[in-house]
Amino acid sequence: xxxxxxxxxxxxxxxxxxxxxxxxxxxxxxxxxxxxxxxxxxxxxxxxxxxxxxxxxxxxxxxxxxxxxxxxxxxxxxxxxxxxxxxxxxxxxxxxxxxxxxxxxxxxxxxxxxxxxxxxxxxxxxxxxxxxxxxxxxxxxxxxxxxxxxxxxxxxxxxxxxxxxxxxxxxxxxxxxxxxxxxxxxxxxxxxxxxxxxxxxxxxxxxxxxxxxxxxxxxxxxxxxxxxxxxxxxxxxxxxxxxxxxxxxxxx
Numbered sequence: 001x002x003x004x005x006x007x008x009x010x011x012x013x014x015x016x017x018x019x020x021x022x023x024x025x026x027x028x029x030x031x032x033x034x035x036x037x038x039x040x041x042x043x044x045x046x047x048x049x050x051x052x053x054x055x056x057x058x059x060x061x062x063x064x065x066x067x068x069x070x071x072x073x074x075x076x077x078x079x080x081x082x083x084x085x086x087x088x089x090x091x092x093x094x095x096x097x098x099x100x101x102x103x104x105x106x107x108x109x110x111x112x113x114x115x116x117x118x119x120x121x122x123x124x125x126x127x128x129x130x131x132x133x134x135x136x137x138x139x140x141x142x143x144x145x146x147x148x149x150x151x152x153x154x155x156x157x158x159x160x161x162x163x164x165x166x167x168x169x170x171x172x173x174x175x176x177x178x179x180x181x182x183x184x185x186x187x188x189x190x191x192x193x194x195x196x197x198x199x200x201x202x203x204x205x206x207x208x209x210x211x212x213x214x215x216x217x218x219x220x221x222x223x224x225x226x227x228x229x230x231x232x233x234x235x236x237x238x239x240x241x242x243x244x245x246x247x248x249x250x251x252x
Contacts, residue, residue: 012059013215015206016224019055022048024231031091031239034248036190043192047199053109053149054156054174054203058210060113061161064120074121077114080225084108087229088148090236093247098146104189105251106146109153110228115144116157123158152181171204189250 010018026049033042060077067073088108089096098106119140122133137158141151159173178200186194214220239248246252 007211007213009209009211010206011211011213011215012062013217013220015055015210016059016220018206019052020224020227022051025049026052027091027231027235028238031235031248032242034239034243036193036249038192043196046193046196047202050197050199051203051206053153054178054200054207056109056113057116057153057156057160057174058170058207060117060157061120061164064117064161065164070117070121074114074117077110077117080228081108081110081114084110084229084232087232087236091232091239092235092249093239093243093245093252094249095252101247102251103146104150105148105249107148108232109148111147112144112149112151112153113157115140116154119154119158120161123162150181150184152177167208171207174204175201 025045029042029045029049033039063073064070085107086096088094088110089106092105094105095101119137122128122136122140125133128136137154140154144151144154147153156174156177159177160170163169163173175198178197182194182197184194185197
């Protein structure tokens with residue numbers, strides 16, 4: 001009986017583990033050392049954290065391609081976004097009711113991921129006119145502007161998804177949208193941390209090594225759905241214990 005030879009490179013489970021580790025480092029550092037400190041090792045931890053978002057964007061686009069039921073997938077993401085809103089805001093001391101303190105970071109990146117999937121469905125819908133698609137994308141960008149990674153995550157997912165099969169174009173568009181986010185950060189939030197957003201480029205060699213396989217463990221998506229809000233709740237507890245019930249980043 002012939003053995004199936006494993007493809008070289010990283011499967012989706014391995015890439016998602018990298019994203020989870022990078023995200024955890026980034027979030028823990030954010031609550032332990034709040035308000036954008038500039039010690040080199042803290043900045044290094046946040047640079048590591050830039051690996052997370054592009055991996056999320058990439059696999060939302062991949063999920064769109066592989067899922068058997070896109071509407072069910074979208075519904076699951078929106079439910080996850082609702083649950084994650086409370087965990088994310090508790091983690092960083094942001095009011096649960098949006099726009100009391102800022103227009104930035106009012107909910108988690110999962111809100112943008114869910115709408116990114118919806119936007120990809122709209123763009124690929126052959127029954128909709130181009131003008132209608134444009135209007136809907138603008139509305140989605142307005143709806144997601146207030147979340148972590150803003151509407152940039154939506155547009156990155158759309159361009160990664162619509163350029164599937166052309167890795168060079170996928171990464172060029174990803175960096176275009178990340179650069180726009182960095183510019184917004186530099187102008188309105190923090191100059192140093194704005195430049196840090198450009199380190200999403202470190203994800204490119206990792207994604208280039210994606211071998212198109214899921215990996216043996218089928219429970220990764222359910223693990224992430226559980227891990228994401230739970231690790232944020234732990235971050236919130238750390239925040240309250242160290243600093244009291246105060247916000248530790250823009251939006252709080």
